[in-house]
Amino acid sequence: MNSYRRVVQVVAPMILALMLVTSGFANVPPLIESDSPLSMDEMIDIAVRNHATYQKAVEDVDNYNFARYGAYGTFLPSITTGFDYSNFRSQQQILVGNVLQTSEQWSSSTSWNLTIYETLFQGGARFYQLRQAQLQSSNAELALHRTRDEVEYGVRTATYSFLSAQQTLEVANEVLAQRQDNLRYARARYEAGDVIELDVLQAEIDVGTQENAVLEAEQGVENAREALNLALGVDLNSSFPVDEQLTPYMPDFNPDRLVDIAFDSRPDYQSQQNLIQIYRDNVNVANTNYIPAAGLYARLSRAQSLSDANNFVLWPEHETRSAGVSLDWTLFDGFQREVRRQNAIVERRKAQWDLLTAERQIDANIRQQWRTLTRLYQQIQVTENNRELARRQLELEQERYRLGASSQLNLRNAQVVFIEAETTHIARVLEFFTTLAGLERELGRPLQEVPSER
16 A cells, blocks of 8 residues: 555656646746846847747747648658458358257458559649748748747837836836925925915825825836736746836938838748749649649559358458559539639739738838837937926925925926926837837847948
8 A cells, every 4th residue: 555655646746747738737937036137138038938929939830840741742652551351140040840040151351452652743733832831831930030029029118118117106206205305395484484384285285196196106117017027928926127228319220221121121021922922833733733643553452251250361362463554634624723723813913912012011111110210319309308407497496495485386386397397208218119119120120230321
């Protein structure tokens, strides 16, 4: 009994682990808890390893690569074999004199065959189908590359949103500290008789309002962190600092050149070009239906039947051999060949229109995002200056209020201007980097990998 328990203790965990792996539950999102900041490249690598969409694209690549073997296999002979065994038994009761007797009869048959068939000529259809399989495998690789572009875009935008949320929280805490100072100034001036109690009450309300704003900003940071963890494909409770700065810069490129780069780099555009070739090969395959097909075959069969016996014969004695050449030529099939050929031609034309549409859409998207990026960069220069002026104005009003040279209304107005300037600047910077990430997604490659024009 003890030995049985030991076996169960060893085997049971192994069976459970195997069940988890085969059922897919072993792919648990990793939990990342680190005090060291992660760079953008490190986060993208984490997302590539753990993002479900990317891993599904990897499975598609493996599937199409394996399907390519099937295209090569059409050039090899097909081999089939079969075996059959039957046994027959009958009983019949007959009356012999006054005695009832049972008469039995037995018979058995055994057959076995082996057939080899090799297609000698099929109008070139197998060559076109092989090229289609290769193009489909290439398209799977391109789809994987495009999926990586989408994953990178998701990681970048989630990171920028997280950093912006952190900046919003910093501004909220800074304003809270300012309003707490204003409350102390109001109380001091009230005790000195410079202001009425209404100023103190208003300052207390401002502090409470800003405390609520801080709570909302803290929730915004947590929501943004969770969205980043989703983009990375890791556990939602993961926590780590981010080594990335939101410092706007204007890339030194010409939109015309960026459009040309996109046509060379976009994997989905290249996939569309491959798709046209696939449909063109479908037309060629349809054309081969008008050409005769030839094949070579060889067959070996053995069979034997036994009566009044219940024997099993693995290798029968009676043997038949045959070999020959087959020629098939469809002269008329009710216009089915014509229908298939016309469908292939139409699909090829539609793919060409899709390619033209994709070209125009890529061109328009890149130019629009470039104009948006240029406009945002110019606006950021203005918002950066405004936030510095608003900060300076607020500091002056705080000092004047502390000295009794300004009213609380002027101070509150300066704080509103400061908050609006900071919020506007953070929003413009976030929009700038989100647009930049979208431009890189449209290009199909990071701007850092594009050589400068100068």
